[in-house]
Amino acid sequence: MSARLQPHPKYEVVIGLEVHVHLCTDSKLFSPAPVRYGDPPNHDTHPIDLGLPGVLPVLNRRVVELGVRAALATHCKVHPCSVFARKNYFYPDLPKGYQISQYEDPLATGGWLEVEVSGYDAPVRVGLTRIHIEEDAGKSIHDAAIAGDAGSHVDLNRAGVPLLEIVSEPDLRSPEEAAAYLRKLRELLRWADVSDADMEKGQFRCDANLSLRRHGAPELGTRTELKNLNSFRFVEEALYAEIARQAELLDRGERVVQATMHYDPSRRTTRVMRLKENADDYRYFPDPDLLPLRIAEADIDAVRRALPEVPEERRARFERDYALSEYDARLLTESRALADFYEAAAKASKEPKSVANWMLRDVLAQLKERDSEIDATQLTPAALAKLIALVEGGRVTAASARPLVAVLIEEGGDPEALVRTRGLEAVSDSGLLESAADAAIAAHPDIVAQIRGGDAKGLNFLMGQVMKRTQGKANPKAVREILARKLEA
Amino acid sequence: MPRDRFETALAQRAALDAGRVSSAELVEQSLARAEAAAELGAFVHLQPERARAEARAADARRARGERLSPLDGIPVAIKDLMVQEGEPCTCASRILEGFVAPYQGTAVAKLQAAGAVIVGRTNMDEFAMGSSNEHSIYGVARNPWDPARTPGGSSGGSAAAVAAGIVPIAFGSDTGGSIRQPASHCGVVGMKPSYGRVSRYGLVAFASSLDQIGPFARTASDCALALAAIAGHDPADSTSLLEAVPDYAGALRGDVSGLVIGMPREYFAEGADPAVLARVREAVAELERAGAKTREVSLPHAPYAIAAYYLIATAEASSNLARYDGVRFGRRAQARSLGEMYRRTRSEGFGAEVKRRILLGTYVLSAGYYDAYYRKAMQVRTLLRRDFEQAFRGCDLIATPTAPEVAFRIGEKTADPLKMYLSDIYTVSANLAGIPGLSVPCGFVNGLPVGLQLLGRALDEATLLRVADAYQRCTSWHEQHPEPSWERGG
């Protein structure tokens, strides 16, 4: 197991992450108002979301299902009884003056994630302290361009949207690990259809807790909190900035003060937003309007059974059934969409190893270039399988076929039709091939001598020459046969 | 021709069915009496246009031979904390001045579905916090039996409206006795159903685990009708019970033979007005003559009920009232900053009693005190619940005085909040345990009404109504009425 990254030579970095994720439900957590994005202010509310006098919350059953799913996917223990509690504080985007959350008795505890970090031999296991259900607050817009100078605007569209709060143990030791954890968590939640986790829509928000300590010190240092880091890049940057800030303080013999920090991406620095000298007194107590949430073992089992195949299992199955290497299998199961695509193409093609090669070599490269996801393109598993079949059948050379992957991704279409319209059919006409082979042999007598001398490598060179003379359209199998025959002579 | 103001809803129903009176006439008379009784301070808002329109609709239905329910076309009143769409809802507080509800509360929706005609909204202690209806921005409500005295609280206005013959049925809310105690002081029947029996959606919350909406009427049989109209499961209230609503009216068989009435020794001890205790004992004796049996029971944790109540109720209230912040509705104070706005709005908007309870509740929940106060009170609540469970093993219902004394003078207790809190001494346990309770008039002391409180097993409203009805069949306290001295011109 390779050593973990040490972001700072003198201090060990300890990071814990809290992620708030929007669940993909049609209606809100405690009200039937729709969950939508981008609507004008206060277009998606119900009296319950406005905190009007006399309203009461009623729990959305799908939220429970998705919460359990997320808990099971992260190996948590789902508690058969959890309690909703009120977190009391005043803010204009919090209509009731309290947030309904879970406190002493959360939905789930004690899970973990295996996180692959670039450069590490083996994944890092990151513990999850807890997962709980809570409602989101609305939005307070202070931007003077929108709200003017005198006031702030309050939009309660988001108030009441269901959230899962996922809290990790302070098991992360570097900003890279933190970013990798977030990527893995996000992918897992999307894979399990728990959340779309679109960071631009604010569906996946991250707060980080960071502290430093001397290597080998048993206690944790004082931690600061960085809030609302809304991209993976900012997470890494902000954490590095905070490491630098804390290290400098400690080097000078000063103490780190517990505070909420704000990251300024233009300056790449963190600054104190709010001191946490007195812990906020939220006066948590069980919400009397809601009864304890009881989940039957049978219901947990039903959710477990309905979970899509766990990525690790699918990876193992790919290795087994499709004779893929562990590395290839891991790449192909990086996302559920990719794994689904591969499997469909492999089944259509009956050449799973070829499909794997094409996907890993060509498809993934194209996706990366376009910064696209597999299901956002026009390429279908059937089309890929067909293309591969054309190559295997000698109808077109691999060299001619590879550029078509980009075309299929961009525009879709039928590979066979594409080959035809672009005139890419492999040349199998023996007459053409014979003369091209003769020409190549004649042009390179030294290579011919090497081959006749026992060095087979030269054959590839001659093949390359024939391919050149046929604009890459020569059927490689036929060329090899013809050259071999001629050289024997 | 004006109907007898003290006519029951059942009698009005019979008159309507027989064509002797129209709903329009009944409603008009209610409205007129409400206007004439302005001095009583029972109503804070009348709805003449809407009421007349609903009355006309009820009459049209009756002409077609249709009837939504026994209450169809009958005038009723609701406490000013029951949300009614399109109408103001102030909870007798400055902080809700101007608030008009954009949604319908369930109890009100059910009343409208039953055809009952709401003539207006009644006075109350601010946010239901009080036992005398003296803490209201609209001024005090007065006891029709002696307008120098309070009608009790917090549903003082509803109790007075029924006692004064303005409406046969009114609705209030009961968190620690706010229906039963005013019913006792005003000589009417008042009932707090089992917790969860009536939906709280649309009931402005005071203490969420204690609040219930309930009816006032002059007779148990009217009370049964009223309860039937509002009871039942509501998917919009997560604490609402699924159990079907029994036929309350059908349960009024008039027969109490074989029922065992428990009398808790702790409730008949010294400290209450001995004359009040005497009336209550006489009432129970009357029931014995009618065939019931009595036995002494014990509710040993009774002395701790008020303490537990004031910790739980204020804690929940402090959180429930956080939404009154001037941001989205209600009154907003002038301020230059958000912080100033919150503080000024709430300080100007809430009265002293409400502030006191918010402070106490905030304290009780705050870090370091939660276990000692709030959690402890919840444990005591368990002990109180067990007391009742134990007692109900040996009896079918429990009889006690509703209040330790008769109606007190306006201003008598306002200087000492703790003294005021102790008026609830007999009523709070029922809210803590979630069991139903009602008060039925059982006599007078110095011309002022005394109430007999009956407490029952959870969801056993039928037994309580049956016993109260049987009692009213062999007594005539409920037929005694105050002189309408408050009316202008006589």
Add this chain to the structure above:
Amino acid sequence: MRPLPRSEPTASGEVHKARRRYVAAMSRINPAEVERIADLARLELGADEVQRMTAELEAILGYVAALEQLDTTGVEPTFHPILVTTPLRDDVAAPPLDPTRALANAPERSGTAFVVPKVLDEDER
């Protein structure tokens, strides 16, 4: 200090002894504490209000201190007086409240947004 009766109270007069006895041995709340609580609750109290509230809360807390007399070891708290399973609502979106109605009671609005004064102090989060 005259404590309330212990956990097995005797029959007569208990309820009304409670009425008369205030457990007032030591101060349970002081003006600074009242101000802290008022701040948490966003209430502004004048100087005499603070004094008065302190005295009143002192009396009430003295009264409720009686609960300390009760042995509640092992007693489960009753947060809800009813025993019902969690009601669940199907995940079906209903048409939202018309924005005009949502804003109808707003003390100040701009378009369909609520308007509030700016946060000037650090104390508002």
